[in-house]
Amino acid sequence: MKYVIITNNPLVRDKYPQNCEFVVGTIVNVLTRCRDLIHKGYVLMSHPFAGNVKPDCSPFKSVLLKENKGPVDFNSVMIIEECLNRVKEIIEKEGINYIDDEKVLNDFAYLDKELIKEAIETFRE
Known part of the structure; x- marks a missing residue:
């Protein structure tokens, strides 16, 4: 299955x-x-909320879908x-609080990559 x-x-x-599929x-x-x-x-x-990472803290999101x-x-x-409604609500209420620190952003990117890696491994089993 794709x-x-x-x-x-x-x-x-x-x-x-x-x-x-990369989304800019x-x-x-x-x-x-x-x-x-x-x-x-x-x-x-x-x-979409795997890992319990608040969407107003991390700018990165990866979601696995199957055909x-x-x-x-x-x-x-x-x-x-x-x-989607929850993220829009959070952004509207609290705004975006992304930390302007390259190391922290790299950590969030790495965490997102590891979460999707786990989902892919589970899917393949």
Whole structure:
């Protein structure tokens, strides 16, 4: 079964170039692209909030989806819509608090890469 990683993380793009769709933009852009694919029949294989990393702290997000030949998966639709609404709500209320420190941003990128790596390994099993 075919899978795709939707990400705005350059580390993930570089590690999985053959299975990655790189999104230039924010977490909102990544989740919006995931939502669009889910409405076309893809299914969530990793939760968008995996790792419990607050979306207003880390600018990076990677989500694993699998291609589905069946009907739209309404569970995936509900999850992605809830996550997208929650991120927009957080940004509207609290704004973006990304730390302007290259080392910290590199740590967040690495964490995101490790979370998606775990999801891929689970998917392959």
